[in-house]
Amino acid sequence: xxxxxxxxxxxxxxxxxxxxxxxxxxxxxxxxxxxxxxxxxxxxxxxxxxxxxxxxxxxxxxxxxxxxxxxxxxxxxxxxxxxxxxxxxxxxxxxxxxxxxxxxxxxxxx
Amino acid sequence: xxxxxxxxxxxxxxxxxxxxxxxxxxxxxxxxxxxxxxxxxxxxxxxxxxxxxxxxxxxxxxxxxxxxxxxxxxxxxxxxxxxxxxxxxxxxxxxxxxxxxxxxxxxxxxxxxxxxxxxxxxxxxxxxxxxxxxxxxxxxxxxxxxxxxxxxxxxxxxxxxxxxxxxxxxxxxxxxxxxxxxxxxxxxxxxxxxxxxxxxxxxxxxxxxxxxxxxxxxxxxxxxxxxxxxxxxxxxxxxxxxxxxxxxxxxxxxxxxx
Numbered sequence: 001x002x003x004x005x006x007x008x009x010x011x012x013x014x015x016x017x018x019x020x021x022x023x024x025x026x027x028x029x030x031x032x033x034x035x036x037x038x039x040x041x042x043x044x045x046x047x048x049x050x051x052x053x054x055x056x057x058x059x060x061x062x063x064x065x066x067x068x069x070x071x072x073x074x075x076x077x078x079x080x081x082x083x084x085x086x087x088x089x090x091x092x093x094x095x096x097x098x099x100x101x102x103x104x105x106x107x108x109x110x
Numbered sequence: 111x112x113x114x115x116x117x118x119x120x121x122x123x124x125x126x127x128x129x130x131x132x133x134x135x136x137x138x139x140x141x142x143x144x145x146x147x148x149x150x151x152x153x154x155x156x157x158x159x160x161x162x163x164x165x166x167x168x169x170x171x172x173x174x175x176x177x178x179x180x181x182x183x184x185x186x187x188x189x190x191x192x193x194x195x196x197x198x199x200x201x202x203x204x205x206x207x208x209x210x211x212x213x214x215x216x217x218x219x220x221x222x223x224x225x226x227x228x229x230x231x232x233x234x235x236x237x238x239x240x241x242x243x244x245x246x247x248x249x250x251x252x253x254x255x256x257x258x259x260x261x262x263x264x265x266x267x268x269x270x271x272x273x274x275x276x277x278x279x280x281x282x283x284x285x286x287x288x289x290x291x292x293x294x295x296x297x298x299x300x301x302x303x304x305x306x307x308x309x310x311x312x313x314x315x316x317x318x319x320x321x322x323x324x325x326x327x328x329x330x331x332x333x334x335x336x337x338x339x340x341x342x343x344x345x346x347x348x349x350x351x352x353x354x355x356x357x358x359x360x361x362x363x364x365x366x367x368x
Contacts, residue, residue, distance in 0.1 A: 002136055006146030014157025021162045027172075029159045036152040043145065047133040048126050054141025061148050082172040102140040104128040 026078060028069040035068035036061060038092045040100035048106035051071055068092070131193050227269055230278040230347040234269040238341035241303040247330035249301060252283040252290045254326055258303070259283070261322040265315035267307040269343040273297050276345040293347070299331075309337040 022031055039061040046052040068088050075084025104110065136142070171179065226232035243250060243258070259277060262270060270277040277293045284291040289298035305312060316323045316335060323333045 002138075002142040002146035003149045005136075006135070006148075006150035010150035010153025010155075011157045011274065012153075013150070014154045014161070018161065019158045021158055026162070029155060029162070033155050033159050036148070036155065040149065041282065042151060048129055050129060052133065052141070054139075054144045057141070058144050082174060085172075098210075107130070 011025045015107035027081065027085075028072050031068040031072050031085060032065040034089055034096075038095050038099070039064045041096050041103070045099045045102045048103055077109075112170055133163050165336075197264060228351045230269075230276040230345075231349060233342070233344040234306055235340065235342045236268075236306045237309055237339055238267075238269075238304065238306040239309050239316075240336050240338050240341065241305065241316070242332075242334040243299065243301040243303070244332035244334070245299040245330070246332055249285075249289065250301070250326060250331045252285045254322075254329060254331070255283050255290060255301065255327055258316070258322040261315050261318075262303075262305055262307070262312065265307060265312045267305045267312060269306040271304045271343045271345045272301055274345050276343065276347040277351070278347060280325060280349075304341050306341050306343055313337060 039057070042060060043052060043057045046056070071088050072081060072085050075081040078084075129280070150154065168176065168179075224231065227234045241258070243255075255272075259270065272292055273295075275281070275295050277292070281293050286296055289296060290301075291297070313335060315321065318324070326333055
């Protein structure tokens with residue numbers, strides 16, 4: 001519940017504060033958001049598996065974001081930024097889908 | 111609780127729902143606080159990114175896409191500039207055409223005016239002389255008047271009017287019992303001539319010894335010649351339309367010099 005409230009509070013803060021993303025962060029924020037979403041779904045799945053651990057969630061969340069940003073940064077330096085971004089998004093998307101499928105199986109047995 | 115969430119929960123499903131509900135139940139544990147903070151960060155970042163994407167399309171594009179976009183814009187600018195050049199030259203052509211057409215129109219109007227004055231179709235004004243011929247004695251003959259007219263024409267008179275009759279190339283003067291008849295209009299002395307032309311030429315031509323006015327005076331007529339800065343020849347005459355003569359095609363330009 002606190003997590004849901006936190007999500008809503010963050011979204012409301014984003015809506016009302018109207019933050020402008022710093023130019024330095026602009027290439028990394030979308031990938032970081034997708035990575036965080038992946039971590040969130042992973043946490044949800046862990047809750048349903050009964051294996052949720054807050055430390056693991058914290059570490060996986062931060063490491064997901066950092067690794068995704070690092071990959072994009074590396075891709076930009078190598079001149080394959082857009083392709084690597086696409087690759088990261090595809091991989092994270094697949095993970096989100098498989099996590100969502102596991103959650104669905106847990107909750108609906110289908 | 112699980113009954114409300116899932117109406118017919120088999121055992122395993124109930125376990126999953128219960129776990130979910132327990133996880134969602136607000137308890138101020140460290141894990142819940144961490145999850146809340148992380149979710150807040152996620153929500154903030156998500157909204158910020160969505161706003162950024164909606165606010166500015168260009169800043170979210172990669173370098174390749176920006177280069178391609180720039181290329182397209184440059185090409186589009188080039189083609190538009192070419193189009194502008196073509197349209198500008200077309201406009202210049204049209205303006206030139208309109209100018210020459212207007213010049214031709216002005217020339218035609220001027221010619222029409224000159225010819226209208228020559229043909230007596232238009233009233234005219236300008237410097238000239240006013241000549242009054244009286245006949246205290248015998249009638250002045252038409253021949254005398256024609257002499258005066260010829261003298262005026264020789265002196266470069268451009269528009270001539272006797273009383274209310276405009277004198278043109280086809281005008282005639284006939285003797286009648288008590289005067290003359292000009293173009294079918296009977297006139298009697300005194301004859302008032304209004305002549306447009308250079309007075310410095312007209313007056314000496316008329317007053318030439320043995321000239322037209324001398325002949326009139328010799329036949330007993332009176333003459334009164336005065337120079338005027340502004341003569342208005344306002345009698346007009348509609349030239350008869352030609353029945354037989356039509357304009358001949360103009361000769362080719364190269365044969366005109368031969």
